[in-house]
Amino acid sequence: MAVVPLFSSQIFTLSLPSSRSFSFRKRFSCSSSSNIMEQSIEDESKFKEFPYVTVPHRELMVELVSTVENRLGTSLLPCTLPEHVQYFENETGSAHASLYVRSGNSSSQVDFILGSWVHCNLPTGGALNITSLSAYLKPSTDAPNFLIEVIRSSPTSLILILDLPPRKDLVQHPYYLKTFYEETQLDKQRQLLEKLPEVKPYFSSSLYIRALVSPSAILVSIEAEPSQAIRIDEIIRDHISLVAKVMLDTWLDLCACAERRLTDDESAALEKRDRIIKNKTIEIDLESSFPRLFGQEVANRVLGVLRDIYNA
């Protein structure tokens, strides 16, 4: 799931639409194994540098990515995205992005994990930085996906999206709600952040995005006083990191690494629902924002690959 429509709310007001968190699969042909290894190392150096964000922000993302990769181990295949999708920028060099995708192997419950960062200089002199990590499961399980997105549009403001987005209609499936949300007490994590005076609920301008997330999703905007940019980094380090770790551990234990027995009909219904989400995501997200952020040529190049992957 992409949460890019965030941009069409807050960030578009800066005339800076964006791309981020694309839902796509590594479907294209792989290189030879030694090339894969080289490319994988190169990908990591690009993606995992998170070169434009503050230290606590980078540490948060690196820890989350490492936790997922260490836990899932060799069940994740190396990243083999084409170079121009792994990293790209606009003509003037004012916008940069890195993408990172690793698919699950055939015996994994994981469809793929997807990391991204986007950096854009703002006309106001500041910069917009977005980092995300999402993880998608296969239709062999109905367990929720994982999503974190950290959007820093100024030194003193941050938007956080952190959720285990459900893969079933919770109204029709109260037991699913109970298993993944009530019994895990995920809402306590939301409540922990809500207690901080700088934290306010955030409403995405996209109703579809609001419908996609779970009822215990953390969607918050965090604003510090103009002179207190350091406060945002304190909140990342002392609060968001802890909450994100709990939610990711819950996802790894209960979703990515647990078996769920589904009937063929259930799997088919899941696959259909997952596909609708992906198509809707492309429509409301990438096709509108990408050209504006990276220029038509770069956008076409990257979107071409993404469309192929989505429709594979």
Added chain:
Amino acid sequence: MAVVPLFSSQIFTLSLPSSRSFSFRKRFSCSSSSNIMEQSIEDESKFKEFPYVTVPHRELMVELVSTVENRLGTSLLPCTLPEHVQYFENETGSAHASLYVRSGNSSSQVDFILGSWVHCNLPTGGALNITSLSAYLKPSTDAPNFLIEVIRSSPTSLILILDLPPRKDLVQHPYYLKTFYEETQLDKQRQLLEKLPEVKPYFSSSLYIRALVSPSAILVSIEAEPSQAIRIDEIIRDHISLVAKVMLDTWLDLCACAERRLTDDESAALEKRDRIIKNKTIEIDLESSFPRLFGQEVANRVLGVLRDIYNA
């Protein structure tokens, strides 16, 4: 849909769980037609008095009920709830409630409308007042229901739930989201209230309730300064009334009075989903809160009727 789990969050902290907004149908045998007329008038006098709330609060509810009844006209059958369900109180007389149900006739899209008020004296010396109006459609249409609930737990605090709860999984049905929520721009109404400094987003303690409502649902708590009880009534009169009217008019035009062509499969799926909601509502709502609010004897009496109606 009942939103009674609200009580298990805010109001239960006052040791005052409650009943309100019950989803039930007029299924029991009717009196003779003259008796129906008399009883209907009596119901109206009880329910429509809203005897314990402030004038603006009463005027809001009366206007909404009148708007629905005038618009739906004779397609609504008279209320024939048994007297002990139309009105009841606890042994000590510290808690009172009135219920009002009118079913749609056979040619109506409306399954039933349900109004309620609850009044309880609080141990602190104040009172809790809840009023609600909900309207449920039949499985012959997939259009959303309507719900308003106004909870005043002190002179200076109010919780408002106002929504057209969807009857389909919005993630799987983007066109449904577009038709009923995006094109109607219902979220603008939420944004209007959000601008008031006294208004904050409200999170029900029940994740199921959060999952039931639409992404443009108005779930807000409104707090005035201790000396400014009048401010809550101003907000009801000058803001909530207008927003509620727009949302009710949208529901009447687009949902209650518009045809939607469904296949038999779609109707069957809707009926199943509607039923799950009703069963879940009884479980998380009435069965736990009712005895505590009205005593076991009254609760049994009322719940007995309600269970029969739910399971009819």
